[in-house]
Amino acid sequence: MAEPPLQGCRVTEVLATSTGGVGTHVRSLVPPLVAAGADVQVCGPGATDELFGFAGRGARFTPVEISAGLAPAADARAVQALRQALAGTDVVHAHGLRAGLVAAAARRLGARSARLVLTLHNALPDGGGLRRQLLERAERATVRAADVVLAASEDLAANARRLGARDVRLAPVSAPPLPRATRGRAEVREEFGLVDDRALVVAVGRLHPQKGYDVLLDAVARWLADQRVRPAPLVVVAGDGPLHDELAGRIRAERLPVSLLGRRDDVADLLGAADLCVLPSRWEARSLTAQEALRAGVPLVASRTGGLPELLGDAAELVPVGDPEALAAAVVRVLCDSALAAALVEEGFRQAAGWPDEEATAAQLVEIYRELLDAPARPRP
The missing domain is CATH 3.40.50.2000 (Glycogen Phosphorylase B;)
Structure with missing residues (x-):
């Protein structure tokens, strides 16, 4: 029998505060990654785990309080917490710009051998001023730090390429099937x-x-x-x-x-x-x-x-x-x-x-993780 493609691989999925699509997506990824042989850890806010129950899907959960908005002092604490959690990780996969920003910094500080995958789920919010400038700088630095940027839509992919990402791929996010209706x-x-x-x-x-x-x-x-x-x-x-x-x-x-x-x-x-x-x-x-x-x-x-x-x-x-x-x-x-x-x-x-289902979405990720693990490490930015 062939060995599972991710046997012995330690994977850490990282997300910020989520009450909807991102948390749902990460939860759906855990069982197929475990089935592929990976040791899966999810890092994110404790309240997010309470909502989505990652541990109940087969992952280890480590609380890292990454908020939805820029917060320098809290972000510094989150970077240190994630740096410790990434010990021994082979692939770290950050979902969203906020998680990506923290994950890129944590990798620079102590997990430089880990491959970094970033999934972009959302565009930057509308607006201007200093906050917008800071977000744009953070976005540019984060997409450039990733080994692979996965974009949920073509406009996100085009923007990541414009910002200088080294490897950008379209990776549609599939909605998990809804539970069966219980009322007519x-x-x-x-x-x-x-x-x-x-x-x-x-x-x-x-x-x-x-x-x-x-x-x-x-x-x-x-x-x-x-x-x-x-x-x-x-x-x-x-x-x-x-x-x-x-x-x-x-x-x-x-x-x-x-x-x-x-x-x-x-x-x-x-x-x-x-x-x-x-x-x-x-x-x-x-x-x-x-x-x-x-x-x-x-x-x-x-x-x-x-x-x-x-x-x-x-x-x-x-x-x-x-x-x-x-x-x-x-x-x-x-x-x-x-x-x-x-x-x-x-x-x-x-x-x-014609949409890819959860199985196809997970299979694409397994292939990307395996590709990164098999490839020579690239110089880090």
Whole structure:
């Protein structure tokens, strides 16, 4: 019997604070890496492990408190903690710029023989000033320090090449299959007090500026005045985050038919009851929500941004970023045109059938790790 490809290899996956896609992705990688023979360690904030349970998937977890934002004193402590955790590691794989910044520094200080892989999941946030300049410098230094940069979408890959990364590859992130729904459509609609044929619009994602929920509320206010959708659809948003109070205040003040549900573990149930899924993000690479909606057979209206056009093709109604009028018009159009909705669902199934699954995603990583281990070490920047 052939020896597993990563037998005897020590792999450390590193992530910063995560409540969504990055943590979900790292959790999905652990079992196939273990099956390939690797000794897998995950390093990240303790709260992230509590949420995703990496140890329960076969990894050792070592707490390293890497925050979501720049914090020099905390970052210095995180670098020292990760440097110690990397002792004996063959491959360190950082997920996201924040984790990559800490991992690159930790490797320079004491794990120089380890190969560094960086996966870029997100673009830098919009903005200017000193903070933006610091982020851009950190991004450039981090992508140049990595042996291989994996990009979740082509725009991220192009940016990494522009910044001088030595080896950039497209590595699409696959959404893990959702658990099977435990409730039917009628039961979910009853939870929200929906009667007759009132439409249910579902959004899933963290309450964060990137996700564009302010634009969604603007769109809801517009379609309230549209006589073609009566009664007005109910919008439910599954997710928590720093904008909760601000969004809740607007919903109350403007009496919008929107309900903030908080973090939910029944997304499959919500999608099964949805008439439409909406993704108003300012930027996405390969949105897990978009993948889940198409696989679930739910029509999708999303922003034309980042990696979404290449991910979705013709399987969704795409609208300009930050345009509530276009978003409202697209939602109304799909809800009022059953033939269009059915065509989107059918095309969605076709599009989703061509996506790599978790097994293919993990197999690509195993191949990259093995390639790095077999290759002569390159000079470190």
